[in-house]
Amino acid sequence: MAKRPRKKMAEKVVEANLLPVMNIMFLLIPALLMAMEFASMAAINVSPPKFSSAPSEPQEEKKEQEKPLDLKIFVMEEGFRVEASGQQEGADAGKSADSSRPTIPLAKSGAPVEDFERYDYKALEAKAKEYKALFPNDVTVKISAEANVPMQVLIWTMDAAAGTDCKIGKFLKGTEDIPDNCYFWQPIVEGGVG
Amino acid sequence: MTPEQQAQHDAQMQAFLAKKKYKAALRRQTEEEEANLGMTSLMDIVSILVIYLLKSYASDPVVINPTAGQKIPFSSADASIQDGMPVFVTVRGITFQDKKVVTMTADGEVDPAMVQNHLIGPLFDSFSEEADKAKQLAENRGTEWEGRLILVGDQLLKFSTLVDVLYTAGRAEFKEYTFCVIKKS
Numbered sequence: 001m002a003k004r005p006r007k008k009m010a011e012k013v014v015e016a017n018l019l020p021v022m023n024i025m026f027l028l029i030p031a032l033l034m035a036m037e038f039a040s041m042a043a044i045n046v047s048p049p050k051f052s053s054a055p056s057e058p059q060e061e062k063k064e065q066e067k068p069l070d071l072k073i074f075v076m077e078e079g080f081r082v083e084a085s086g087q088q089e090g091a092d093a094g095k096s097a098d099s100s101r102p103t104i105p106l107a108k109s110g111a112p113v114e115d116f117e118r119y120d121y122k123a124l125e126a127k128a129k130e131y132k133a134l135f136p137n138d139v140t141v142k143i144s145a146e147a148n149v150p151m152q153v154l155i156w157t158m159d160a161a162a163g164t165d166c167k168i169g170k171f172l173k174g175t176e177d178i179p180d181n182c183y184f185w186q187p188i189v190e191g192g193v194g
Numbered sequence: 195m196t197p198e199q200q201a202q203h204d205a206q207m208q209a210f211l212a213k214k215k216y217k218a219a220l221r222r223q224t225e226e227e228e229a230n231l232g233m234t235s236l237m238d239i240v241s242i243l244v245i246y247l248l249k250s251y252a253s254d255p256v257v258i259n260p261t262a263g264q265k266i267p268f269s270s271a272d273a274s275i276q277d278g279m280p281v282f283v284t285v286r287g288i289t290f291q292d293k294k295v296v297t298m299t300a301d302g303e304v305d306p307a308m309v310q311n312h313l314i315g316p317l318f319d320s321f322s323e324e325a326d327k328a329k330q331l332a333e334n335r336g337t338e339w340e341g342r343l344i345l346v347g348d349q350l351l352k353f354s355t356l357v358d359v360l361y362t363a364g365r366a367e368f369k370e371y372t373f374c375v376i377k378k379s
Contacts, residue, residue: 018233025240032247043275044373147354151347155267169272191357
């Protein structure tokens, strides 16, 4: 008996049904858009404000070499006033503070209050670096300002005191040590001083 | 037209109609082909979009949605925001728990009638109410209330207002403060 020739079966290309996948994808898009971070946010942890009117802590007499730095930055409309160990830098001889003159004058004198870049942040950062070299274990800085000083200036003052290249995110998570370029990264906001 | 010519014309017409009918029948017999939409290119676009959105997914525990017209300050800080109660303080007003608690004056300051020795009355009431709720919740869970306040400020917010808000929060037993800033790229 003659063998019947076998029919050649043509292989059929089966296309995957992508519609269910597309449905899920299109539902994912609005859900992700809702939870999307348009600008990446960060946090600056500050200590609560201390008021000069409140009773101050009893000051203990300490030896000169044991004195802490006690760095204070006061943001004035004319510039920064920097104080360390209760002595303002640039104050007249014999005076601990000179309210009329800032330690670091404005970078752009005559600029309006809304111009946040009128302050000399670089000079402030250099000053913070100087103090850090003298007191390497000190990390706190007390920051206060005149009533009309905008928040952006206050934030940039904190950045300058901490060091603009200071990244402490990983340190706060406990994965890394504190970087060397971080100076005074723990700000305490003070009110009613100056 | 002669009768012969008329007959010839009719015959031609009939033949033409019959041919047309036959062609129409043939057309009806053939199956209509289904139109296939090219999905591959669409899938490529959507996949890329989904990956991009997944990359920019906010992983912080608190999603900060600034109020209209609010300009959050920029900073070089990189610490991530920890869980806490956000309060939105702008030059127009103070919003806490989706409620506008205080409306500012034209100068961008809190109405002096609302402030007594740095304490903003209506804000203190809201803070205290929410703090009590949070404390109760933490007690039920058997955990300690952290008392963290996330201050979402405005670039133009005056220092005096900022201090008043922080002082009011302190009086309502908030212990930790965080300034929310936008990371400078």
